[in-house]
Amino acid sequence: MSEKDECSANNDPNLAGSSEQDESLGATGGAELENGNINFLEKFMEQLKLFNKPAQETEDEKPKPEQLLKEVTFQGVSDYIQSPKCKNIIVLSGAGISTSAGIPDFRSPGSGLYDNLQKFDLPSPQSIFEISYFKQKPEAFFTLAKELYPGEFKPTISHYFIKLLETKKLLLRAYTQNIDTLERVAGISDDKIVEAHGTFHTSHCLSCGKSYTQSWMRDVIFKDEIPRCTDESCGGLIKPDIVFFGESLPPRFHTKRMEDFNKCDLLIVMGTSLKVQPFASLVDSVPDTTPRLLINREKSGSEDVMLMMIFGGGMRFDDEDNYRDVFWEGNCDDGCRALCSLLGWLKELDELVETERKKIDEAKTKM
Template identity: 35%
Template sequence: MSSVEHLPSDEVSDDEASINNFFEDMLDAVEESDSDGSEDGYASEQLLSEEKCREMRTYLRAYGEQKFLKKYLLDNKSEASDPSELPIREVLYALGIRSSLVLEDLDETTLVQLLQLAITRELRRRISLDNVTTLDDVISLIKNSKNIVLLTGAGISTSLGIPDFRSDSGIYRKLEAMGLSEPQEVFDLHVFREDPSIFYTFSKEILPTVTRFSPTHAFIKLIQDNGKLLTNYTQNIDNLESHAGISTDKLVQCHGSFASATCQTCGHKVPGQELFPDIRMGVVSHCKLPASADADDSSSSTRKRKRKAAYDEDEDEDDDDDDQEQAVQESTLAGSRSLCNGVMKPDITFFGEALPKTFETRLLGQDIDKCDMLICIGTSLKVAPVSEIIMVLPAHIPQIYISRTPCTHAEFDVSLLGNCDDVVEYICTKLGHGWELKHEMITENGFNGEVAKTGERTYKFTRPSDAEGKEVRDIAPPKGD
């Protein structure tokens, strides 16, 4: 699940925030298209050599934004023989914006705004460590580290059939197919308060249906069992870390979970499973806690005062008829007020809702000083503030990335691309004694795929494919949930 990116209200206006979000989304889309090679034009033609691109990025970091723009944009533009050939496109290319659809079709004003964001991202980008570059380095780091921080996302649960949110087969696409024009509104706190039925109509799509955990969850448990887990920050709301045995004092559920729920009227908490029948039926779940005694006493006193006033005004009215009518009214009121009846909300973090306090207190109060290795697994790192962990931790701390697709907006020391379960199975095999990964879903004879170095600091994990191009996995049949 996701959480809203918090912007300081006294520094960024709503309009500015909307503009920033627009260009953030545009830049994310460009980086994704560039990483999968789906765009033509500049992505393959190369406006500048990679050596020149590195030179420009190095200059930006060394001399700052103003000198960078003067040297590579303003001076070049004034000397350009053809004013229509904007040097800004070359600068954007050097900063990693290489989509021909963007560089050719956007006007200069829009490109300038995009350039500002690209520069900001580049200046914030962490520089990879010179002494951590290979898969062997990753194995050595896990062996020797004592306080590993793990940041996990939906990719560690997809092998169990639990969809992510943003992929082509993810939750948001399903909600769109069900007729919801703005899928994220399902998880918007303001929308929930105005009309909780929207959430309850669609939330069955994200309701946890399994208690089994994946091999990647088991790998995290191994890190804990070997005394090396400092903290597991999870963005997932399926609560499978708890089923895998991750200790509560080692786990921060950044976006909450379905494990519990809270009444939005009286604050009463219940186990999340009590809401599941209502969620499956698509009906709003209400609080079944008895209404407060104070409220009942107050209502009773009011009714007594009204009865006395009515009696004083008409002493001749038939007492028996009045008492009988009043008894019926009180019975009706008592029935409607016997329960709190407030709307129940699962304790998952909605857009517009603050993250648990433990997120910030643990990260800044402990992990920033103790962490000696960061492993990000199965997350695209697109949702702040959780994604900011990679920039909050000191830059000298080794950072490893494990996921199906590369992360183009962050600088990891080593990226291991493939199914998360495959990668951790391979890692455990290399770690040796004490790291035996025992799980019903892993291959019986160890990882039988290929590991290829596909770029600097990047490795690709693939399995043999059958005639239809589907991955072949020699796995034991899963047990019941």
């Protein structure tokens, strides 16, 4: 399937699933169950079995997975990355990796996007990202899009850390909830990126499906105009290929999910509350032995017992028998620098950030 076909599939009303809010800029996702997702069904049935068994019986029957970390600490993760066993790293990221670029997340009190939408007089804050409301009143979305449009922000240290993983041939894939395209701006290869909740990188006509570039869309939005199809026989509304409430996730998300996670040697999760499904369930898609590192301001992925039972075991930082989950508390940029310091990569990271940001500045001066 081509990239155009994948993005166009988002606009098919027959694919729409139920949805709930996400913390990344305009990123939303439905709680979808993919057809043929045998791993998901097996884990769901296993959780139901365990839920109904006495605690002692469950503990006795469940085999202990191999512990790959010498110690379940930040240092242990660093040592593991440098070992021959760690060859394929998957990164899951949310709005927290972009906040230092000046892009607000959704939920932070006072500064979150939902707290600052009153001026649009919406029925509810999330209406601005509901496909039905967008079709009726697109003005609110495009007013906001002008303020937050990709191209106005630089990638953060966290984005360049992911790029550094690719440079060192350790990055299997970077899954992001964000639609700000900063992974692309940071130079991460398109093939390494899965934009789970869509992207501003391309846009399509909701009526005829004609594709439009990010630069074309930007020019129209910055003229304070509503983007309409240039085909004289159409004139339909143009929408960026981001996933609104009421739309399905891109097919690429499901395809790569099935392809990637059994190969994952290390899962790094950064800047996400892990509240939105199916993205949050990705933490349980890796093998039971795979170490998992969370870099975030607070623990996430372990507090909702019902969701853990349905979608998987969640992160188990505080369990007595925790053998693989490590939490680093703080903002994502600091966490990435701290890990690079342990790995002996800090100079490389700092040089990469400086060099690439300089290129961005030079490119802007030539425009």
